[in-house]
Amino acid sequence: MKMLKKTNKEVLQKEEAAFATAARIKYYDIVLDHGQGATVTDIEGHDYIDLLASASSTNTGHAHPQIVKAIQEQAAKMIQYTPAYFANSQAARLAPRLAELAPMSGPVEMVWGNSGSDANDAIIKFARAYTGRQYIVSFTGAYHGSTYGSMTLSRVSLNMTRKMGPMLPGVVKVPFPSPWERLVGETEEDFVDRMFAQFMLPFETYLPADEVAAILIEPIQGDGGIVKTPPAYMRKVYEFAKANGIVFAVDEVNQGMGRTGNWWSIQHFGIEPDLMSVGKSLASGMPLSAMIGRKEILESLGAPANVYTTAGNPVTTAAANATLDVIQNEHLLERSQRLGAKAEEFFKQEQAKYSFVGDVRMYGLDGGIDIVDPVTGEGDSDATTKLMYRIFELGAIIISLRGNILRFQPPLVITEEELDRAFAMIDQAFSELAAGKLSAPANAEELGW
Structure with missing residues (x-):
């Protein structure tokens, strides 16, 4: 007797009884079943071009044959033995490869984690141990993870602190120089100077620089809107850290592993970090992270200060x-660079056609597209929700950030034909919005960050 396939709705209703609201940011009512390259398929058989790449954790695409083969062959040999006690052949090969790729000179070492959150927690541990100082400085708009340490470092959603305090002590937030902070008519130089003055304010009033262990920054903020730190600002922060014996750390979890056309987003700045967190696409979405840094910092702690049973299995x-x-x-x-240039050209053309397309930021296949009210220039969350939902209906997965930013991060293996089809879907949605043909889904207020 042939079994009837269950629908997305049926599976989600059953899951809802056992799955906590806090564990998922709501977007679309689909249950994914399988994927190949830049296409994913739900349990009802609907295909979607993936413009999210599982939050930039599948840069190599879905079910890449070479990666699937490596997983299968290793699973047949040994799935797990804790690296907390013994090395394994795969991790022992990987560690020096990552050290060699690290964008820092001199001896480099690393530690394993299960997620980007673990890697950012490790930054806190080792920076404090190395410097003997307690304070960590991070930025508004940052997303660093969901463990208590990494969550304290983050400032992208009130629900990451609401009802859960007190948070980790010794963490100080400073404003990130996002483009939305720039005043009308303000030059880049004046903007950088003004934002750096805000960065310096804590150090001049209540935060002794000689008690700060680390400054942690996303060179290109991910969940904060896909926005690059102004290079002159980054240089000022870096030089301040170096002048005051502060560890300069970068989060490459979202933006690393080739996402921006370089191995690491910090390589767009000509600056060497002291510590760096890596995750997401490090193992093509498998639960693995690493914190990589200068050997003298990594040797400031002894075991078992940063061991996990399954990390680095x-x-x-x-x-x-x-x-x-x-x-x-x-x-x-190179593919990210080339196709990123093509994507930037497309979105710039859309910007010229539609007055609701605001700033377009593209760094390789890594983009943030602001959707704004044409009259006020302010972000338009309602229009953004209509657009992303219509694009989904047309056959592509895209989500929003900060309410009014379309997040464009397809797998780096996406074909040009798939990219062109996705552009056609986006243009159709834009055209329909301009014609007043789009309406918001019934649950619009529930969707997004």
């Missing part, structure tokens, strides 16, 4: 070794 590190091979052999850095 044979299967996840096999996936990561295969991921590095795919990125290198398929020239995905």
Whole structure:
């Protein structure tokens, strides 16, 4: 007797009884079943072009044959033995490869984690141990993870602190120089000077620089809107850190692993960090992260200060070794640059056609597209929700950030044909919005960050 397939709605209703609201940011009522390259398919058989890449954690695409093979072969040999006690052949091969790729000179070491959150927690641990200082400085708009340490470092949603305080002590937030903070008619130089003055205010009033262990920044903020730190501002912060013995740390969890056309987003600035967190696409979405840094900092703690039972296990590190091979052999850095330029050209053309398309930021295949009210220039969350939902109906997965920003991060293996089809869907949605043909879904107020 043939079994009837269940619908997305049926599976979600059953899951809802056992799944907490806090564990998912709501967007679309689909249950994903499988994927290949830049396409994902739900349990009802609907295909979607993936413009999110699982929050930039599948830069090599879905079910890449080489990565699948590496996982299968390793799983048949050994799935798990804790790296907390013994090395395994895959992790032992991966560690020096990552150290060699690190954008820092001199001896480099690393530690494993299960997620980007773990890696950012490790930054707190090692920076405090190395400097003997307590304070950590991070930025508004940042997303660093959901463990208590990384969550305290973040400032992208009130629900990451609401009802959960007190948070980790010793963390100080400063304003991120996002483009929305820039005044009308303000030059880039004046904007940088003004924002750096705000950065300096805590140090001049209540935060002794000689008690600060680390400054942690996303060179290109991800969940904060896909926005690059102004290079002159980054240089000022870096020089301040160096002048005051402060560890300069960068979060590459979202923006690393080739996403921006370089291995690491900090490489767009000509600056060497002291510590760096990596995750998401490190193992093509398998649960693995790393915190990489200068040896003298990494040697400031002894075991078991940063060991996890499953972090760096044979299967996840096999996936990561295969991921590095795919990125290198398929020239995905160059591909991100080339297709990113094509995407930027498309969105600039849309900007010229539609007055509700505001700022377009593209760094490789990594973009934030502001949707604004044409009259006021302010962000238009209602229009953004209508657009992303219509694009989804047309057959592509895209989400919003900060309410009014379309997040464009397809897998780096996306074909030009898929990209062109996605552009056609986006243009159709834009055209329909301009014609007043789009309406918001019934649950619009529930969707997004």
